[in-house]
Amino acid sequence: EIVSAIETALAEGPLTGRRILVTSGPTHEPIDPVRYIANRSSGAQGTAIARALTAMGADVVFVTGPADVARPEGAHVVEVETAAQMLDAVQAVLPVDAAVFAAAVADWRVASASDSKIKKQKGAIPAMEFAENPDILATVSQMASGRPPLVVGFAAETDDVIDNATAKRLRKGCDWIVANDVSPETGIMGGSENAVTLVSDDGAEHWPRMGKDEVAHQLAERIAAALG
Amino acid sequence: EIVSAIETALAEGPLTGRRILVTSGPTHEPIDPVRYIANRSSGAQGTAIARALTAMGADVVFVTGPADVARPEGAHVVEVETAAQMLDAVQAVLPVDAAVFAAAVADWRVASASDSKIKKQKGAIPAMEFAENPDILATVSQMASGRPPLVVGFAAETDDVIDNATAKRLRKGCDWIVANDVSPETGIMGGSENAVTLVSDDGAEHWPRMGKDEVAHQLAERIAAALG
Incomplete structure (x- = not known):
């Protein structure tokens, strides 16, 4: 396994x-020492993308929330838990030639997170105040200087996938949006397949449903072509 | 593995x-199709208890939330996600000779859970209303008829463990409380060891820190003794 990791790390290719x-992965936002807000991202698609880029020779830094999937071999892995930690980790990694934001980052954190376990009291519902998390994709996309030449965002949508993703691309200021439909009935979130739409300056390009590894491979080839 | 499971299932012992x-395990309470509220229970202690009881000959029904640990061989496993589903499953399992409530059940659910992904809107923090979940331990402990002869609850505390657990036992109406300190610095939640205090009619008995398997074994022996 070590030899395989070294071989992967030394792979020569179009992204050398x-x-x-x-x-990649979800973020967890603590409510108190035992409770947290999570999301159903498995980290499978982000991990597959890191693997595909590494296999094409790239030096990949992989910033991941608490995901169950095995970490990509040959990538430099940074583990975080919350959105705020993820932004810090991302900023420490820059500059890069390209940035792929596949993590499902929590939009909100609990502003009133408690240091001790919140006790249940009869009839009393705990007050929970939320604060907006930093928008990592927008922050990096709109950097005045040092912006990566290619910034790729993801959009997990349940309705009006293309409209929402097209609007998201303009709002965030990223170059591409990889949009997918995460409605429970698609089985995509937590599953092994993905059906994505790549939204760029050229419009929306629908890719047929395929394995997440294959989506990763095709996206890595696009990235290599874009970076020249 | 099948042979081993059958042997376990057919084990003769004091609980035959x-x-x-x-x-066992956490519950997940949905916010929308992709987000949920979770807790850090790994399900390790509940799973170990199910194994120990099965090994002593008991016919174990194991109702578990979404936990990562392997399910106990030889037990009848029922998978649920939310507290409401767990109560339904528990009620369907009764009557039993003893009930051990090791799951970390969410006290609250999101009353305003959405069928589609909640969109982030600049400056707008989503309104989230909470409703109290059914109290499974209290519901079963206070059954007017058909109450299991032995009802064991768990208490995950971060402060004043014995006082809180003693009060919880009286408030819920269960026979025993297995209390543990889940402060992050103990490493118990998600770890392989536990340090518990068994609170019963006889008072509070502190067990030294030991492996979760050993806690399970000792608890199973106590249950066998109590059931005669």
Whole structure:
């Protein structure tokens, strides 16, 4: 396994010499020491993208929330838990040639998170105040200087996938959005397949449903072509 | 593995002929199709208890929330996600000779859970209303008829463990409380060891820190003794 990791790390390919950031997995936002807000991202697609980029020679930094899937071999892995920690980790990784934000980052954190376990009291519902998390994709996309030449965001939608993703791309200021439909009936979130739409300056391109590894491979080839 | 499971299922011991319910793991309470509220229970202690009871000959029904640990061989496993589903499953399992409620059940659910993904809107924090979940331990402990002869609750505390557990036992109406300190610095939640205090009519008995398997074994022996 060590030899395989070294071979992967030394792979020569179209992305040799390129430093690429990939974020992946969910974030967990603590409510108190035992409770937290999570999301159903497995980290499978982000991990597959890190593997595909590494296999094409890229120097990949993989910033991941608490995901169950095995970490990609040959990538430099940074583990975080919350959105705020993820932004810090991302900023420490820059500059990069390309950044792929595949993590499902919590939009909100609990502003009133408690240091001790919140006790249940009859009839009393705990007050929970939320604060907006930093928008990592927008922050990096809109950097005045040092913005990565290629910034790729993800959109997990349940309705109006293309409209929402197109609007998201313009709002965030990223170059591409990889949009997918995470409605429970698709089985995509937590599953092994994905059906994505790549939204760029050129419009929306629908990719047929395929394995997450294959989506990762095709996206890595696009990234290599874009970086020249 | 199948042979081993059958052997376990057919184990003869002091609990042969006894039907015992064990709940385990966290519950997940949905916010929308992709987000949920979770807790850090790994399900390790509940699973170890189910194994120990099965090894002593009991017919174990294991009702578990979404936990990562392997399910106990030889037990009848029922998978649930939310507290409401867990109560339904528990009620369907009764009557039993003993019930061990080791699950970390969410006290609250999101009353305003959405069928589609909640969109982030600049400056707008989503309104989230909470409703109290059914109290499974209290419901079963206070059954007017058909109450299991032995009801064991768990208390995950971060402060004043014995005082809180003693009060919880009286408030819920269960026979025993297995209390543990889940402060992050103990490493118990998600770890392989536990340091518990068994609170009963006889008072509070502190057990030294030991492996979760050993806690399970000692608790199973106590249950066998109590059931005679």
